[in-house]
Amino acid sequence: xxxxxxxxxxxxxxxxxxxxxxxxxxxxxxxxxxxxxxxxxxxxxxxxxxxxxxxxxxxxxxxxxxxxxxxxxxxxxxxxxxxxxxxxxxxxxxxxxxxxxxxxxxxxxxxxxxxxxxxxxxxxxxxxxxx
Amino acid sequence: xxxxxxxxxxxxxxxxxxxxxxxxxxxxxxxxxxxxxxxxxxxxxxxxxxxxxxxxxxxxxxxxxxxxxxxxxxxxxxxxxxxxxxxxxxxxxxxxxxxxxxxxxxxxxxxxxxxxxxxxxxxxxxxxxxxxxxxxxxxxxxxxxxxxxxxxxxxxxxxxxxxxxxxxxxxxxxxxxxxxxxxxxxxxxxxxxxxxxxxxxxxxxxxxxxxxxxxxxxxxxxxxxxxxxxxxxxxxxxxxxxxxxxxxxxxxxxxxxxxxxxxxxxxxxxxxxxxxxxxxxxxxxxxxxxxxxxxxxxxxxxxxxxxxxxxxxxxxxxxxxxxxxxxxxxxxxxxxxxxxxxxxxxxxxxxxxxxxxxxxxxxxxxxxxxxxxxxxxxxxxxxxxxxxxxxxxxxxxxxxxxxxxxxxxxxxxxxxxxxxxxxxxxxxxxx
Numbered sequence: 001x002x003x004x005x006x007x008x009x010x011x012x013x014x015x016x017x018x019x020x021x022x023x024x025x026x027x028x029x030x031x032x033x034x035x036x037x038x039x040x041x042x043x044x045x046x047x048x049x050x051x052x053x054x055x056x057x058x059x060x061x062x063x064x065x066x067x068x069x070x071x072x073x074x075x076x077x078x079x080x081x082x083x084x085x086x087x088x089x090x091x092x093x094x095x096x097x098x099x100x101x102x103x104x105x106x107x108x109x110x111x112x113x114x115x116x117x118x119x120x121x122x123x124x125x126x127x128x129x130x131x
Numbered sequence: 132x133x134x135x136x137x138x139x140x141x142x143x144x145x146x147x148x149x150x151x152x153x154x155x156x157x158x159x160x161x162x163x164x165x166x167x168x169x170x171x172x173x174x175x176x177x178x179x180x181x182x183x184x185x186x187x188x189x190x191x192x193x194x195x196x197x198x199x200x201x202x203x204x205x206x207x208x209x210x211x212x213x214x215x216x217x218x219x220x221x222x223x224x225x226x227x228x229x230x231x232x233x234x235x236x237x238x239x240x241x242x243x244x245x246x247x248x249x250x251x252x253x254x255x256x257x258x259x260x261x262x263x264x265x266x267x268x269x270x271x272x273x274x275x276x277x278x279x280x281x282x283x284x285x286x287x288x289x290x291x292x293x294x295x296x297x298x299x300x301x302x303x304x305x306x307x308x309x310x311x312x313x314x315x316x317x318x319x320x321x322x323x324x325x326x327x328x329x330x331x332x333x334x335x336x337x338x339x340x341x342x343x344x345x346x347x348x349x350x351x352x353x354x355x356x357x358x359x360x361x362x363x364x365x366x367x368x369x370x371x372x373x374x375x376x377x378x379x380x381x382x383x384x385x386x387x388x389x390x391x392x393x394x395x396x397x398x399x400x401x402x403x404x405x406x407x408x409x410x411x412x413x414x415x416x417x418x419x420x421x422x423x424x425x426x427x428x429x430x431x432x433x434x435x436x437x438x439x440x441x442x443x444x445x446x447x448x449x450x451x452x453x454x455x456x457x458x459x460x461x462x463x464x465x466x467x468x469x470x471x472x473x474x475x476x477x478x479x480x481x482x483x484x485x486x487x488x489x490x491x492x493x494x495x496x497x498x499x500x501x502x503x504x505x506x507x508x509x510x511x512x513x514x515x516x517x518x519x520x521x522x523x524x525x526x527x528x529x530x531x532x533x534x535x536x537x538x539x540x541x542x543x544x545x546x547x548x549x550x551x552x553x554x555x556x557x558x559x560x561x562x
Contacts, residue, residue, distance in 0.1 A: 001547070002298075002299075048306065049306065049310055050273070050276075050306070050307065050310055051275070051276070051279070051299075051303050051304060051305075051306035051307025051308070051310055052275075052303075053303065054299050054300060054303055055300070096275065096297075096299055096303065098273045098274050098275055122547040123547070124547050124548065124549050124552070125298075125547065125548055125549065126351070126352045126548070126549050126550065127347075127350035127351060127352065127548045127550070127551075128350050128351075128352045128400065128401060128407055128548065128550040128551070129350050129407075129548060129551055130349075130350075130393065130396070130400065130410065131407055131408075131409050131410065131520075131551070131554065
């Protein structure tokens with residue numbers, strides 16, 4: 001089963017890895033920050049190595065976002081994210097896991113889960129089970 | 132006799148020939164060189180060479196010998212060309228006797244001077260194919276890794292084909308396979324049949340892998356099938372191999388029967404628009420009656436002759452459905468009795484849920500609902516669409532239309548399969 005892991009963050013300034021830009025991480029000493037990075041890199045190595053990582057991408061600052069709407073045939077483009085909120089989508093990972101529990105375990109190991117949240121959502125598939 | 136274009140004929144024949152030969156080529160090389168990882172890799176290279184040469188030049192007289200010869204050379208070349216690897220080999224050899232992880236082949240008779248000939252002679256043992264299957268389904272591996280390795284080393288599929296079949300990038304699948312092989316090496320797994328005490332558990336892992344491959348293929352919709360190998364056919368082929376190796380194992384027979392009895396309904400399970408058709412509403416004249424006859428014979432033989440197991444019971448349930456001329460003719464008390472047995476053998480929420488449907492058919496929807504409501508107290512199951520789909524169906528049968536509509540809508544929201552979600556939403560909208 002494939003899952004989309006959405007990395008939400010509330011950084012002081014935008015940049016990747018995003019968890020190092022959070023207030024919590026900025027208040028840590030160098031060793032603490034290096035520890036976070038090491039945790040993240042170990043996770044990344046593990047899910048690449050296991051063949052669970054299907055794809056991932058870091059997103060640009062929400063400031064660069066454009067929300068596009070068409071009303072009465074007219075295109076209306078607004079600057080900034082669709083939803084103005086404290087926590088913004090900063091990137092995503094697609095993982096293919098043996099169980100939903102494993103997907104949650106991976107999500108919990110992103111340092112971002114300690115500061116904001118990692119949302120785990122199954123990807124839909126075209127399978128047709130017997131009913 | 133009309134002359135066929137060589138390429139076409141050879142292409143069709145070659146695919147079957149090299150796929151069938153794959154496990155024997157791998158095992159012959161493992162026996163000779165004692166390195167599963169590289170033997171498997173070299174076999175893949177030989178298969179790729181065959182896929183280019185055979186359609187062009189025709190299938191060789193002895194395809195297996197050809198594959199073994201080419202694979203042996205690839206393996207030896209790889210060793211010779213990689214001095215760094217040789218050094219590492221030397222280090223490993225210092226720590227480990229050369230044959231420590233390979234039990235001697237029963238028919239091993241190492242002839243000096245003709246190692247290739249010897250490997251070819253050894254490439255015949257059926258038992259080795261079983262050993263290979265068991266190794267690919269080693270308990271240290273996750274099911275996705277077991278599946279990938281089995282399809283490559285035993286099934287003879289390429290990494291690209293397996294990746295497409297499971298809709299993941301080739302790099303992801305390649306990683307899964309190489310990690311699986313590294314894991315097997317790290318575990319110190321031996322290329323031999325496990326002890327009599329371990330064999331049943333190890334065989335059940337093999338059967339589970341074949342079952343998962345089958346399910347992946349069976350539930351794929353026609354749109355998804357484009358450019359994908361037929362995993363259903365592959366699973367049935369491998370189950371037949373397992374049955375040939377273990378003719379007295381009732382669970383192997385049961386699994387093969389379950390696959391045949393399930394696959395028999397494939398022609399009727401989707402309508403012309405690709406929408407799901409409920410078992411009760413399928414056009415039974417479109418079922419594959421030859422497959423049903425074979426599956427029924429297999430499971431009846433296994434049930435009378437061998438120890439009872441969950442695959443046999445599931446096959447027996449499928450057989451009861453398949454043998455009913457109409458949905459109304461279904462022997463539900465028999466289905467319920469079989470689910471009672473299955474629940475004792477392998478208790479699980481999914482079995483309990485399916486049993487609740489049979490219970491409702493025998494004793495009425497209220498009894499079924501009582502069981503389903505009890506199951507809903509489990510947090511995981513409470514968010515599973517199947518529970519709500521069953522509950523909706525039972526509420527509908529009981530005549531509680533409003534509650535059924537709400538349940539179908541909730542089940543639809545929780546479903547992660549597009550055709551199933553579509554089916555559940557249409558049910559909700561039809562009430």
